[in-house]
Amino acid sequence: MLEIITEQGSARTGKLKINNKEVETPFFMPVVTKGAAKFINNKELEQIGSDAIICNGFILSVKPGLNVLRKMGGIHKFINYKGAVFTDSGGFQMYSDKLLEKTTDEGIHFKEPFHGSKLLITPEKDMEMQNTIGSDAAMCLDDMPLYGSDKKRIQESVLKTIKWAKRCKKHHDEIKDKQLLFGIIQGGTYPDLREFCARGIVALDFDGYAFGGLAIGEPPEETFKAVEAAIKFVPKEKPRYLMGVGTPELILEAVSMGVDCFDSRYPTMTARNGTMFTGKGQINIDKKEFEYDEKPIDEECECFTCKNFTRAYLHHLTRLNEPTGHTLKTIHNVSWMQEFMRRIRESIKQGKFEEYKKRFLEKFT
RNA sequence: CCCUGCUUAGCUUAACGGCAGAGCAGUCGGCUGUAAACCGACCAGUCCCAGUUCGACUCUGGGAGCAGGGA
Secondary structure (H helix, E strand, O other): OEEEEEEEOOEEEEEEEEOOEEEEEOEEEEEOOOOOEOOEOHHHHHHOOOOEEEEEHHHHHHHHHHHHHHHOOOHHHHHOOOOEEEEEOOHHHHHOOOOEEEEOOOOEEEEOOOOOOEEEEOHHHHHHHHHHHOOOEEEOOOOOOOOOOOHHHHHHHHHHHHHHHHHHHHHHHHHOOOOEEEEEEOOOOOHHHHHHHHHHHHOOOOOEEEEOOOOOOOOHHHHHHHHHHHHOOOOOOOOEEEOOOOOHHHHHHHHHOOOOEEEEOHHHHHHHOOEEEEOOEEEEOOOHHHOOOOOOOOOOOOOHHHHHOOHHHHHHHHHOOOHHHHHHHHHHHHHHHHHHHHHHHHHHHOOOHHHHHHHHHHHOO
16 A cells, blocks of 8 residues: 655655555556557566556457456566556546447446447446456546536536446455555536545545546646645545646646646657657757757756667657657657656655755746 | 640649649647547748730740750
8 A cells, every 4th residue: 555755745755555566656657558558668668667557448358358368367467567557447538539429327338449339338347347457456437527518517427426436346345356446536627526526435445546537628727726626535645646647747736735646648649749858848859950959858868768869860750750769759758757756756755845846847848 | 956745832733714722841839547650720832924815823925944856
């Protein structure tokens, strides 16, 4: 479970122990939806300091399917990754109108991603799925409303999310396994609904708590308002997970509010599109100004890409849309992000988090 | 010197005589629990000069440039 080592204000650093894996908090999980992040393999993810990743239980249960996962000895062995594996429930895939058919009280009716046939995911099935996959931490099936939904819809989502969480918890308890189960708190950007949902979810006593349905287009102040409204009701000794976040700025702010855990496709997706993290802010390597630039992406970065290749070369590869370029860019962004998390943890341990945050934000424009 | 063909945005090209469009390149944004090496915006054009016509990238005449062929 979570062992808190140092606290500074609401920010804390600690160790999350799951299934004899140990992950220092706060940490960032690269998104490994189908068992592979794009343009970077799982060994590379390990090597550059990703102690945890998140896969998608729903997608994996469709392909390669649960039989393969079972026969291949579970997710860790199958994808050859030693760190902690979280799985997402598939609730987020409601966000894709290509996948979503409808939701009922029973569960989510999906269109099967590869053939389009209909597929009902219930909380119970979802628990079986994620447990068969063998992840270290599973997520409850939640009802994820689109950004901009009216309050009535968010209210409905909160009630459904709590109801499903109850069924998830009950079924997960029956399975009897070391796998952790996280409850997800919805509520859009309405503080009262966030509070209501947090109380309802926390009452069910999960191993960890996630804030869902955020960072989907709302302004950052709204994101934080929502987290703030909910996080007060989450027990201190339980890990808190802000799903889908994100950018360095958002992570810093969330850490100072007491969040321990993040995941986002942001570093890998933006890398492919040319956006590179540096200590001075983001740059787009696709721009002509880097054509003759002999510097590494970030002069203070120690990653494989920065130690070996110039901006000019990465610019060139990007222009030609070369897969190797995408790989090198992805390695940089993920490495940079993991180094960023290390520095956050270090600064909390030294009681200098607020100074670190301030200094970072001054330079990161 | 003669004959033939061609000329539309930086490049490759659309448009019965009826609103000059597109792809690539370029510039600028965006990307946040990934069926997304993506999405959006902007920039920019009829080789030149006359003529016919309500109206010309399109038809006629002249010129320039390029390519091929013949002396």
